[in-house]
Amino acid sequence: MSMLYDLLAAPFVDFAFMRRALVACAALAVGCGPVGVLLLLRRMSLVGDSMSHAVLPGAAIGFVISGLSLVSMSIGGFVAGLLVALASGVVTRVTQLREDASFAAFYLISIALGVLIVSTRGSNVDLMHVLFGTILAVDNHSLLLVSAIATVSIAVLAVIYRPLIVECFDPAFLRSVGGHGASYHILFLVLVVLNLVAGFQALGTLMAVGLMMLPAAAARFWSAEVWSLAAASAAIALVSGYVGLLVSFHFDLPSGPAIVLTAGVIYLVSMAVGSQGSLRKNLIAQPHYES
């Protein structure tokens, strides 16, 4: 019994930084889980990835102005992410380039610019912080920020839930009944950027999207309604955070990659044995029903 306690609970009981990291993971899970599901359903998984990198130059400029300061890096990241989202949207509508290509172009520019800015002014350690995050060093301010973003995300999603879902699967219908699909889409993109800024605090720009897309993709193998997908995705993100932190503590591994890899393992297992359209369901012959 005490061995289990040592293994599963003691790190969080004994160390405040582990507790804060766990709370940060919980807040991230609540926000990123549902947002990731909607990104997935809108077939924008890679767009989420691009936008997570787009946050970088803004955060880097914030870093240059005031060092490793939470507020300025967050504001910078938010503004940069939003600019890239809007610019890509405009390029897609006004030119012949498709959405994925225009996002890719902007994110490549962003990440190069961001790395350039950080490395001219900071040390390699700073660069590592920005790229890979510092979840074990989150302070109370970061916790407040991450929790506030999760709260806002859930509230906004609840308000725009119905039109957002219709806009996902039948945009022409929404427009024909007079719904403003584009404004919900933009509001949703703002939520994506906000959650990436939150994830960026904990996991860094390279992996912020990990807690967003991997749990969502894993959840797709377990449920078949939007609300249950969102709940499953948040739960998987939370478990990933908890297990990842434990693994990183016991084996002295970097926590960000440990968390994202845990989510990755859950994804692989779900893909193999999940109850909806998994390898098990699709490859293994099962007795069919009566006609």
Added chain:
Amino acid sequence: MSAAAIRLDDLTLGYDRHPAVHHLSGSFGPGSLTAIVGPNGAGKTTLLKAIVGLLRPLAGRIELGAIRRAEIAYLPQQADIDRSFPISVLDMVQLGHWGRIGVFGRISPAMRAAAAHALEAVGLTSFERRPIGSLSAGQFQRALFARTLLQDCPVILLDEPFTAIDEHTAQDLLGLVHRWHGERRTVVLVSHDLEQVRRHFPQTLLVAREQIGWGPTAEVLTPANLQRAGAMLERWKENPEICGRSAA
């Protein structure tokens, strides 16, 4: 159901300044049942999109009279809908209540009952809880008709609703179209099946970018008109001049 008319006044529609519908004038009378017929690329879908407000005219006007855009039910071609989306048949069909519930409204027990009725009318009673992805093409079209039924609109636009579905399903859904016609709704349907149009649709608009004929079906679907329609679209101009026909 108070009958509604749609009037087209020298209407030109298109993409990138190339007209897909050119100087079209006429009207869908109140309570009329009209088929739009024409070769591929004739501008049939474009016309429906413009009527429902998804496309701005390049020139000319669409007059809806007393009805609002939101009172037009529009059923696009299946290709526009993501059928892998995880939503149940019932939830999708109940979106037909949108005009009454909007973004926040609750589905009342009466609306719930109306949805069950609509599903019964299209023969999908036991499918309520199934995800839309599990339906066949014909069943999915039945579900879309149930949604259109719930919208309860004075004007109903259907874009090739009977393409890629079997004869039996088409007959059932044609029954609904006739029911709407009997309720004095204005129904406009795009079709490629001339036999079906001759048998079921009193009015026909034959287009091939330009209007070839518009009126009683027997007078419009003549061999001469159909040949003219086919020939119209074969002329593709590499460097078109600016159209000189001015608005009347």
